[in-house]
Amino acid sequence: MGFTGFTEKEFNALTIDGLDARMAAIRENIQPKFQAIGEELSERLSNTTGHDMHVHIAQHARRTKNPPNDTWMAFCHNKRGYKKHPHFQIGLFDDHLFMWLAFIYELPDKTDIAGTFLNHMNDIHETIPDHYVISLDHTKKDATSLSEIDLKQALSRFKDVKKAEFLIGRHFSSEDPILQDGQAFIKEASNTFETLAPLYKIVME
DSSP: OOOOOOOHHHHHGGGOSSHHHHHHHIIIIIHHHHHHHHHHHHHHHHHHHTSOOEEEEOOOTTOSSSOOSOEEEEEESOSSOSTTSOEEEEEEOSSEEEEEEEEOTTOTTHHHHHHHHHHTHHHHHHHSOTTOEEESOTTSSOOEETTTSOHHHHHHHHHHOTTOOEEEEEEEETTOGGGGSHHHHHHHHHHHHHHHHHHHHHHHO
């Protein structure tokens, strides 16, 4: 089945009270759509990056009490896991969708990656549009546009602070019409990851 777009139901799933009830809604309403996106995007992303990209859908298996505020899927060259590697993400909070090239705190070589990016700051500014946003913590909704952030300070923090992260990509309001059009969304996601791919290639090389 091709991806048919997101509806209010998927975003509303992240407002349901209780871990079990929210997880049931995520499994029923969101994860099948992630699966459909993965089937349409993984080959395109493999061609874009030059790496075989495997789909990982967050299961939130470690949670025993608090329901997740967001949920996501990841594309990674590693078949077994994604958190210790650079990866691409698509995910939802209750009020927006995010698309990221993500470097999270579990990366064993994040100091080296941060150093590489600090040496390529001009490339980042030349490659990535100003309206793309940066997050320094994947658990929070906040993000700052590339045009407004102090990139050197953000990357230095990513390098020096153990729990610091660096995610770069885009936010879409839950009401954005493009999310409701399956093929328009796939094209937009593909174009977004194509834009971010040069940064992925810098660190993978």
